[in-house]
Amino acid sequence: MTLPYQCLAACTRPVSDGHEWLLFGATGSELVAQSSSGIVSTWTPESAILAESDREDAQEGPPAKRAKLTPVAEPKPNLSHLKVTKDGTYLVAVTAEDKCIRVFQIGDQCRLEQLSQRCMAKRPSSITLTADDSIILCADKFGDVYSLPLLSSPEDEQAVIPEPKEDQKKFEPSASVLTVHSGRNRKALEEQLKQAQKGPKQVKDTPKFKHQLIIGHVSMLTDVVCATIGSRSYILTADRDEHIRVSRGLPQAHIIDGFCQGHEEFVSRLCFTKSGRLVSGGGDPYLYLWDWLSYHLEEKLPLQELIFGHYKGHPYHTGAAEFKVAVSGIWAVPDSAQEILVACEGIPALVSFKLGSSSRTGKVLPLNGNVLDLAFIASDAGGAIAAISIDHVHHPGSTQEVRQEPGASRLQCLSNYNSGEWEDDKTLTGSLERFSRPMPNEERESGIASEADRGKADNKAKALRDLLYGVENLRKRPGAED
Amino acid sequence: MAAEPPKRQKREEYKRSLAADDGALPKKKFFRQRAHANPFSDHALTYPKSPAEMDWASVYPAFAVKKPAQGEDVKEIDESRADGQAAHKEEQKKTRAITKDVEIADIGCGFGGLLFALSTTFPDTLSLVTEYVQEKIRALRSQNAENQAYQNIGCLRANTMKFLPNFFRKHQLRAIFLCFPDPHFKQRKHKARIVSSPLCSEYAYVMKPGGYVYTITDVRDLHEWMVGHFAGHASWARVEGSELAEGEVGQCVATMSTETEEGKKVTRNNGQKFIAVFRRVEDPAWLGEEHGQT
Ligand SMILES: C[S@@+](CC[C@H](N)C(=O)[O-])C[C@H]1O[C@@H](n2cnc3c(N)ncnc32)[C@H](O)[C@@H]1O
Numbered sequence: 202m203t204l205p206y207q208c209l210a211a212c213t214r215p216v217s218d219g220h221e222w223l224l225f226g227a228t229g230s231e232l233v234a235q236s237s238s239g240i241v242s243t244w245t246p247e248s249a250i251l252a253e254s255d256r257e258d259a260q261e262g263p264p265a266k267r268a269k270l271t272p273v274a275e276p277k278p279n280l281s282h283l284k285v286t287k288d289g290t291y292l293v294a295v296t297a298e299d300k301c302i303r304v305f306q307i308g309d310q311c312r313l314e315q316l317s318q319r320c321m322a323k324r325p326s327s328i329t330l331t332a333d334d335s336i337i338l339c340a341d342k343f344g345d346v347y348s349l350p351l352l353s354s355p356e357d358e359q360a361v362i363p364e365p366k367e368d369q370k371k372f373e374p375s376a377s378v379l380t381v382h383s384g385r386n387r388k389a390l391e392e393q394l395k396q397a398q399k400g401p402k403q404v405k406d407t408p409k410f411k412h413q414l415i416i417g418h419v420s421m422l423t424d425v426v427c428a429t430i431g432s433r434s435y436i437l438t439a440d441r442d443e444h445i446r447v448s449r450g451l452p453q454a455h456i457i458d459g460f461c462q463g464h465e466e467f468v469s470r471l472c473f474t475k476s477g478r479l480v481s482g483g484g485d486p487y488l489y490l491w492d493w494l495s496y497h498l499e500e501k502l503p504l505q506e507l508i509f510g511h512y513k514g515h516p517y518h519t520g521a522a523e524f525k526v527a528v529s530g531i532w533a534v535p536d537s538a539q540e541i542l543v544a545c546e547g548i549p550a551l552v553s554f555k556l557g558s559s560s561r562t563g564k565v566l567p568l569n570g571n572v573l574d575l576a577f578i579a580s581d582a583g584g585a586i587a588a589i590s591i592d593h594v595h596h597p598g599s600t601q602e603v604r605q606e607p608g609a610s611r612l613q614c615l616s617n618y619n620s621g622e623w624e625d626d627k628t629l630t631g632s633l634e635r636f637s638r639p640m641p642n643e644e645r646e647s648g649i650a651s652e653a654d655r656g657k658a659d660n661k662a663k664a665l666r667d668l669l670y671g672v673e674n675l676r677k678r679p680g681a682e683d
Numbered sequence: 684m685a686a687e688p689p690k691r692q693k694r695e696e697y698k699r700s701l702a703a704d705d706g707a708l709p710k711k712k713f714f715r716q717r718a719h720a721n722p723f724s725d726h727a728l729t730y731p732k733s734p735a736e737m738d739w740a741s742v743y744p745a746f747a748v749k750k751p752a753q754g755e756d757v758k759e760i761d762e763s764r765a766d767g768q769a770a771h772k773e774e775q776k777k778t779r780a781i782t783k784d785v786e787i788a789d790i791g792c793g794f795g796g797l798l799f800a801l802s803t804t805f806p807d808t809l810s811l812v813t814e815y816v817q818e819k820i821r822a823l824r825s826q827n828a829e830n831q832a833y834q835n836i837g838c839l840r841a842n843t844m845k846f847l848p849n850f851f852r853k854h855q856l857r858a859i860f861l862c863f864p865d866p867h868f869k870q871r872k873h874k875a876r877i878v879s880s881p882l883c884s885e886y887a888y889v890m891k892p893g894g895y896v897y898t899i900t901d902v903r904d905l906h907e908w909m910v911g912h913f914a915g916h917a918s919w920a921r922v923e924g925s926e927l928a929e930g931e932v933g934q935c936v937a938t939m940s941t942e943t944e945e946g947k948k949v950t951r952n953n954g955q956k957f958i959a960v961f962r963r964v965e966d967p968a969w970l971g972e973e974h975g976q977t
Contacts, residue, residue, distance in 0.1 A: 343874065344881075345881065414880060414881070416881060416884070417879065417880070417881025417882070417884075418845075418881070419842075419844040419845045419874075419881075419882070420845055432969070432970075432971045432972060433969050433970075433972075434970075442845055442846070443732070444848070446848075448884075449969065449970075450970070452970070453967070453969070453970060455880070455883075455884050455887075455916060455917055455918065456884070456887070456917075456918065456966055457848075457884050457885065457887070457888040459853060460733075460848050462732055462733035462848075462849070463732055463733065464732075465732065
């Protein structure tokens with residue numbers, strides 16, 4: 202089965218006779234690149250590469266988990282994030298299961314050469330690059346943000362400063378029987394002493410490359426973005442507990458400048474408009490528009506109501522009471538000071554908001570299937586072209602039901618240069634035909650299902666759902682534990 | 684389900700009787716200290732969206748801006764008007780506000796021994812966790828109704844590791860106590876500790892420059908951990924030498940050593956107490972703005 206593109210990225214770069222654009226798509230564990238000249242190349246993680254991350258994982262879990270991870274025939278990890286440097290020289294990709302950040306040089310003919318792969322201790326949930334594209338910021342599911350140089354120099358590799366706090370000295374109990382008073386602490390101490398007799402504790406495998414903890418929440422991080430205003434730089438982080446935190450940029454990221462407070466559900470996406478305002482979305486029925494430098498909530502833009510109104514009567518549409526939106530993407534339209542496009546999980550449409558105008562109601566732009574990701578391609582005609590990854594597997598409007606009619610395209614392109622309104626762009630859809638049509642080797646194992654799952658269609662379907670639709674799961678359910 | 688265990692039944696009965704009698708002091712044995720709260724899950728706890736929306740008036744009724752007792756004049760609010768909602772919000776904020784800011788927080792107060800001691804020493808203290816404390820505050824307030832004592836202390840149940848900035852504004856506090864925090868011995872659980880470098884950033888956010896964090900523990904390892912993280916964080920400087928014994932710092936250090944329940948236990952057992960105090964230093968100028976700033 203050909204998988205949809207779970208993420209997209211694009212860039213423009215100079216060539217001898219002007220400019221070319223490049224579009225990157227991640228489909229399962231495969232990375233596909235195409236340039237405007239029509240050249241296509243693909244990349245998949247080598248199985249040898251996985252050996253290392255296996256070892257890493259094995260150190261972490263309890264013995265039972267370790268055993269489960271040992272089989273050699275590990276599935277290839279799925280790509281979860283893509284980011285291109287502004288000059289179109291490097292592509293940063295994250296593979297989910299092995300928690301690896303991979304940096305590629307984008308060569309001629311769209312060739313991708315992997316320069317480094319750095320496996321993090323926790324699974325990355327968002328990545329971004331600093332304004333000068335020299336540093337990767339990686340936010341993880343544990344609530345931490347790490348900074349890593351985009352390109353690691355040989356010195357960096359040598360100068361691995363082990364984090365002092367994790368360093369295990371000769372074992373000394375943390376307390377003595379004399380100093381521990383409560384029953385529960387005494388039990389913990391006994392445990393500790395028992396552990397000590399078994400020999401030194403395994404030192405947890407901290408990554409062996411230069412990386413620095415710069416920000417942390419005690420909540421799962423969902424997004425990290427950078428901003429520069431005048432001479433000041435900022436890092437904004439969003440979490441599952443409704444927080445949007447504004448910290449100073451590096452090297453002062455330990456200073457929290459403030460919080461944009463007001464969300465009542467998880468925040469999943471942050472986006473700056475071209476004019477510098479902040480738009481945030483998540484599990485709330487509204488998008489929030491912020492004058493973020495003063496932490497002032499300017500406006501709440503109705504999103505759920507709009508989408509619900511548009512899809513009334515749709516077969517996969519639940520009743521008003523249960524209908525909830527989960528924002529999976531917000532993009533600022535290039536060459537427009539105020540327009541943003543918004544995607545919600547399992548919705549076969551984008552919503553456009555023109556934030557400058559007096560009427561800030563959004564406009565629903567129906568599409569051929571659920572929106573998975575979007576990347577803007579610079580058009581020669583001026584204006585923007587949006588390449589949109591479409592879920593061609595699931596029925597439009599559903600994250601569960603599989604489509605009956607085959608042959609739907611994995612990509613749809615919209616442009617706004619003709620009338621200022623978004624319309625299907627057949628030209629680009631045509632030139633991206635190779636990119637969007639199913640892979641030549643239809644039967645090839647896609648890497649989404651693990652060895653044990655092979656043939657178990659149900660598990661495969663679930664694995665695909667998990668890969669494509671993770672945002673609604675951030676919603677807290679009453680009584681549920683993390 | 685089986686019948687309630689007798690112990691729990693007694694506890695419930697006891698609480699009911701307490702509720703009926705405002706002035707009765709609660710007995711500690713009927714309350715449990717929450718064992719090792721899980722800082723990652725507590726979804727059930729409520730918290731305000733922001734400090735501005737916090738209902739402080741219900742915690743410190745004597746300091747309420749708008750006293751509900753004096754013939755409440757409920758304004759008619761036209762919700763259908765565009766500004767109706769905003770007006771309602773403003774009104775709500777007023778009824779929730781108090782006349783002075785909370786400035787001292789005892790995080791993980793346990794049975795609240797420190798809080799009651801601080802009540803007489805300092806005007807405002809806010810403490811977190813344990814219903815026992817809430818009951819005791821109620822009893823003491825009603826016993827001291829004529830002299831208005833104990834109006835300046837309050838108690839909230841909250842997971843401070845996640846939601847401190849929901850309760851306190853930037854630079855609001857002048858003192859934070861971290862007394863005998865749960866040690867979370869296992870290395871796997873270190874992220875559950877109440878001190879980490881990211882949390883030092885959060886404590887710095889709610890703390891005025893010049894304010895202090897006070898830590899005390901009987902676990903050497905944890906002490907070193909806390910010192911390592913605060914002293915290694917650019918927003919904090921360790922307070923040492925004679926300064927520890929002087930003025931408000933000296934008062935706070937002495938009170939937390941003797942008045943916390945854990946502190947008393949350690950004294951009874953002839954255990955060791957490790958104390959450390961850290962001052963919130965001024966934030967440096969933004970990068971590139973070092974000159975031309977005073
Ligand atoms: C060992 S007791 C110390 C009690 C008191 N400070 C004393 O010295 O007597 C630790 C306290 O920290 C509280 N605690 C643990 N994690 C917390 C968190 N994330 N937020 C607020 N309180 C927490 C526990 O509920 C418990 O009451």
